[in-house]
Amino acid sequence: MFLVRGQLFIVCCLLLVLIFSFGCESTTASKSPPLQKVQQLAAQETELQSKLTQAQAENDRLKKQIEGLSNLPGDKRADAVYHLQAVKIGRYTNLYDEDKNGTKETLVVYVQPIDEVGDGIKAAGEADVQLWDLNKKESESLIAQWHVGPNDLKKLWLNSFFGGNYRLKFDVAGKVENLDKPLTVKVAFTDYLSGRTFTEQFILRPEKTAGKP
Numbered sequence: 001m002f003l004v005r006g007q008l009f010i011v012c013c014l015l016l017v018l019i020f021s022f023g024c025e026s027t028t029a030s031k032s033p034p035l036q037k038v039q040q041l042a043a044q045e046t047e048l049q050s051k052l053t054q055a056q057a058e059n060d061r062l063k064k065q066i067e068g069l070s071n072l073p074g075d076k077r078a079d080a081v082y083h084l085q086a087v088k089i090g091r092y093t094n095l096y097d098e099d100k101n102g103t104k105e106t107l108v109v110y111v112q113p114i115d116e117v118g119d120g121i122k123a124a125g126e127a128d129v130q131l132w133d134l135n136k137k138e139s140e141s142l143i144a145q146w147h148v149g150p151n152d153l154k155k156l157w158l159n160s161f162f163g164g165n166y167r168l169k170f171d172v173a174g175k176v177e178n179l180d181k182p183l184t185v186k187v188a189f190t191d192y193l194s195g196r197t198f199t200e201q202f203i204l205r206p207e208k209t210a211g212k213p
């Protein structure tokens with residue numbers, strides 16, 4: 001009799017343990033999705049707060065710039081702002097074999113806006129780039145063309161030992177048929193401060209060898 005009661009007691013305890021464990025798992029499972037949602041909202045709030053902080057910092061920078069210009073005499077304000085005079089295409093502009101497969105599939109164009117004293121400056125604007133084969137008849141001489149807007153352009157500024165440049169990269173795989181003849185790169189840079197468009201061109205010589213862009 002005592003043995004039967006003992007076994008019955010053990011069985012009841014095991015049942016209670018199983019019921020308790022199942023209840024805990026159910027509770028955890030039921031709470032998990034809301035918890036994940038809260039974590040997602042918290043991550044989004046952190047990201048938005050970071051963007052807000054960056055926007056406030058940029059706003060403060062612009063306010064200081066405006067205040068600085070406002071404190072200048074009217075006839076000196078224009079002189080305090082850069083005046084773009086020209087656009088230069090860097091000598092490392094060329095076709096490159098970036099993936100080392102034996103084919104030059106990337107056109108890298110170095111564009112340097114020049115101010116009135118001959119210095120390169122990170123002028124805000126947009127660029128149109130064209131690649132030409134002037135050995136062909138006019139209707140077939142334009143190989144490819146690209147437009148780089150202001151939002152993309154400002155991310156492509158490169159400071160180097162030779163000065164600052166916008167480094168623009170374009171895929172020309174399958175577009176350049178003959179590398180034995182000179183190709184011509186044409187750049188039109190529109191300066192947002194003055195509204196003027198500056199043009200320049202550069203000849204890619206077949207005898208030039210391109211290493212790393």
